[in-house]
Each structure stands twice: as C-alpha cells, then as structure tokens.
Amino acid sequence: MTATEQDPGTRLPGAHCDACSLHGVCLTQNLSEDTLEGLDALLDQPSPLKRGESLITQGNAFTSLYLVRSGSLKQVVRPLGQELEHVVGFYLPGETVGLEGIGESRCPASVVAMETTFVCALPYARLRELYYNNPSLSESLLHRMSRELRGEKRQLCLLSGRTAEQRLAGFLLGLSERFQQRGCSRYQFRLAMSRGDIGSHLGLALETVSRVLGRFQRQGLIQLATREMTILSLEGLQAIVEES
Amino acid sequence: MTATEQDPGTRLPGAHCDACSLHGVCLTQNLSEDTLEGLDALLDQPSPLKRGESLITQGNAFTSLYLVRSGSLKQVVRPLGQELEHVVGFYLPGETVGLEGIGESRCPASVVAMETTFVCALPYARLRELYYNNPSLSESLLHRMSRELRGEKRQLCLLSGRTAEQRLAGFLLGLSERFQQRGCSRYQFRLAMSRGDIGSHLGLALETVSRVLGRFQRQGLIQLATREMTILSLEGLQAIVEES
DNA sequence: GGACTAGGCTGACCCGGGTCAAGGTCTGAT
C-alpha cells in the first residue's frame, strides 16, 4: 500500500477506535478498554477538509486536539509582527495535531490541509475530564508530546549549519521513515507539499529545493516525477546526511 | 536581582517545594497540597554540577527528570552517525530538564552544566506512580511539555531563512524574556554560554556571532563586556527581528 | 605573580545558496 491509496480510515459513526486501521500508530494505542470507550464517546468526525482549508487558525481559541485519519496537513506559524509565514511541521495519518496549544487559550500556529483530509476531533475540555480519571490517557498524551519534542530537536539539528543537500536528504529520510511506520512503502510515496512548503520548512528557497532534488535525481539517489517520489538509495541519502 | 546573584534555591533537605524561591516558575506550581507532599517525598537533591559536567548523557538509560534550581545548562545532540554536536537548547532555573526522554528507554540528548548548577532530581518511575493518582501533576507535565514545544517551533522560525542579525536579535530577546519571567532583570544578565554554543544553537559560525554582537554594540543596541550583557534597546532588537 | 589555556576578536578570501527573471508543466474548472 502506498500513501496515496490509503483510504479514509475505517471508523464509521458508532464504530470504535480499536476497529480503526490506524489504531496501531494513533494516540489511541495502548489505552485500556474503558478509556477507549470514553474516547469513542467524545470523539467527533467533522466533514473532510479540502486542500488549502484550515483545521486550526493561529490566534483562534484553542478547543480541540485532532487525529489525522487520512490525508496530510502542514503547520504554519506567522511570528507576531512579521508577515512572513514559516512551515514548522507536517502531519501524516495517525499523528496528533494541536498539542502545542495545551495550556494556552489561543492556538499558537495554523494547521492547513495539503490535500483532502479526514480527521477525528477531540474536544479538549472533555478530553481533560477523561484523562483526569484515566491516567493511561494522560500518559499516552505525554508520550506523543515527548515524541514530537524529539522530532523538533531533530529538525533543529537538520537546520543548524547543514547544507541544502544535507537538509533535503535528512528531510526525505525522515518522511520515508514516517511512511514506513504507517505501513506504507518506505521507497515510494507522494509528496503532498509543494517545493515552497519544503523550502520554508528547511530554511531554503524553493528554487534551491528544486535544484537539489534535480541533482539527487541525476545522481541516481531518487526518481521524482513532479510529486511522485521513489527513493532509489536510502544509503546514498544517509551518506549525504552524515558527511560532516 | 540579576541572574548571577541568584542563590541556589532555598529548599533544604526536609524542606518543601512550596517554600522554594522558584516555586512560582517551576513544574511544581499549581499542584494540590498532597501532590506537593508526594513530590517532596520522591525528590532528590544531588550534589551540584560543576561547569562542563553532564547531568544527562545521550544514550544512557532514561531514569529521571530534573528541575533547575540555580545555574544553567545546555542540551546537546550528536545525531547518530555524525561526530558534530548541536546545541539544541538552554535551561534556566525553574525549567524542567529531560522531558524529551519520556516514553523512551534511552536519553536522546546530553545535558551539560555551563556553570555551577544545582538541580532537583525526580526519578521518573516514582513520578509516574505519583501522577497516576494525581492528575494535576500529569496536567502540569503536559503544560510544561506543550510550552517547550512552542519554544521549539519559535526556534525553528528563528532558524528558517533568517539572517545572522535576526537570529541573534531573536535569541537575545528570548533570553531577556526568560530572565524576566524568573524575576531577574530583563536588561542585564550574564551569558553563561560561549560564543560557540550560541553559534551552534543558531546555526552560525562563532566568528559570525562575535562579529554581529560587535555590530550591535557599535549600533548602541547592547553593551557587552565578554559575557556581561546589557540590553540598551529592546525595541531596536525587536525591529531587527521583524524586518522581513 | 606568572604562565598556560580556553575563549574571544578581526581581517581576507571565497563559495553556497538567495534573488530575479523567464519559460515550461500540471491540474482543475468551464
């Protein structure tokens, strides 16, 4: 199964999280039976987002966390007093959106769909009630958050003093790993984000992204038709990341 | 009170968190009376770290969280397969160290004292028992972590496509704000980190850090004697950050 | 107090990647 073929989850109204095809990678894994039932009860499935629609708008009230069921999103920050926007992250199916708003009244970043995207919504007030009585749920949240923190530190290393080639190689390897964790091919996937989004995320101009991807292709490391990515040499990309 | 004058906390063996001078900015704020007592019981105060000593070593078993009582530390990551180290964060008094290890068996980063530093240690296994029965504690952890996540996103924006001057101005403003939150002067503080540490954190060569700080000084934005920093114009620094 | 060392400053050089510009391609709507 490639990323593009993934269907919008298997959960229907009235169905249960543990029947969802993403259960194994989602926030809901490793929860006790009754905690899962509690989650099922508060969980909402809003209508799908179309490409470009916002799931979360920076500055709006923080109300909910979201679980990606299918599709993908980008997180965008517009630092106060600046008009330039930065893409600070991407979300794939099974990932938890909105964690950085916990404990705040306003959302510190926007989250925008990059393609048709289905999510589950968890109203935070009710989620909070639930985890007050189900410590396994708060532990799951802590683990998710800790993982996201590790991802950010990794991203900081990728941005700090690395060449354009190293950033892009690292980015592709990271994506590849995340697709694999979701049961998709590690070698073939569709880039839902534009060159501009990738550049903003990696601190590069979109022209540089385009040029470097072209170079990778000429070197036989990848095969890229617009947004259809095939990785031909994980080792080659890894070698680029590792060169000091 | 300036950062350098800060004494090593007021908590003595047998004393209580709520008597600590940092209680207002620490993980322990907003906890119920009995949760605090539980924390007091499991909390250990190891002997102080000297400059250069490691509190946490990357790859070692994850066992504890730490609360900074006085002094400061840097978090350092050596990505696997690379010999270069990246400074991914700094910790000031009241901050919580080790959150990115939660849910992992090994510590994903090292944490090293930049000066003589006192910490409180929270063995995670016992902390976990405690928060299983005290949801206000898990909520405090969630809030800390969410805050750290917001800090990392902010850092990503600072690194992504910004000039050396913007990065340094943003860095100084961030430090200034953190000192102020700790009851220290917003305008005067001691940089515990070297130019090299700052450079690594901001993705700049240490020579560039030195040059830009010199330029800021000549422009009358700051006054800097080696590591004694005085900010003369917060507005001026802010203007630099905001210019597109 | 003197010497050793880590850390900091400054200048010269140069290259990676930003910017601007022009043309090509893909996709969805009519």
Place this chain on the structure above:
DNA sequence: ATCAGACCTTGACCCGGGTCAGCCTAGTCC
C-alpha cells in the same frame, strides 16, 4: 478540449556568512 493559475525548473548574478589564520584577553592553576 481549452484555458487560467498555481506550481515547477533552469539560468545568471551576487552577497551573506563560512572558513582559515593570526592575535588578543581573561580566567585558572601552580
């Protein structure tokens, strides 16, 4: 099928900041 607009590619130019080298300063240990 056609068209418009968003997205992508490629080339030319140039500057910010990395690198290398040399010197200076401050803190530390005898």
